[in-house]
Amino acid sequence: MHLGNYLGLLDNSEKQITKAFAQVSRHHKDEPDIEQMCQKLSAWSREHRGKLVPYLQRYSTQQSTEPARLKHELFSAARSGSLGLIRDLHDLWLLTQEVQLSWAVIQQAALALRDEELKATCAFCSARTKRQTDWLLGRIKQAAPQALVVAD
Secondary structure, eight states: OOHHHHHHHHHHHHHHHHHHHHHHHHHTTTSTTHHHHHHHHHHHHHHHHHHHHHHHHHTTOOOOSHHHHHHHHHTSSOOOHHHHHHHHHHHHHHHHHHHHHHHHHHHHHHHHHTOHHHHHHHHHHHHHHHHHHHHHHHHHHHHHHHHHHSOO
16 A cells, blocks of 8 residues: 555655745745744644644655655745745745645545545645645735836
8 A cells, every 4th residue: 555655745745834834934024924824824734744643653654755855946045025925935835735735645545445534634634735825825916916016
């Protein structure tokens, strides 16, 4: 069974997005809502990792280094200013898509295994990840006109 592979991928993806939200929070403190929202969304991903623990133990996990490489590539240098904010939010959005897809794949396995607990965990965490993604997209749309049309 390869469920352990995807659980490891998801666990590390949630770990990386936790770090990335915290990093963006620190780098863009001057933006009124970024610091607080990124800290909150980081906490959600940290909580998701906690919810994964029983399944990581039950289905024996194989850790994946792919999410760490992806985060490293996306956040290789600190960015500042309005364009930097857009780029950081864009990259966070990409990371949340990785997490969202992993939750969807694992939910399908939970259905096949008739694992009701895992299914419920997937539904809860997937819905929150969708909220992370929706907030990021809304914030990107809000910041884009100023960042792309007005010079810093």
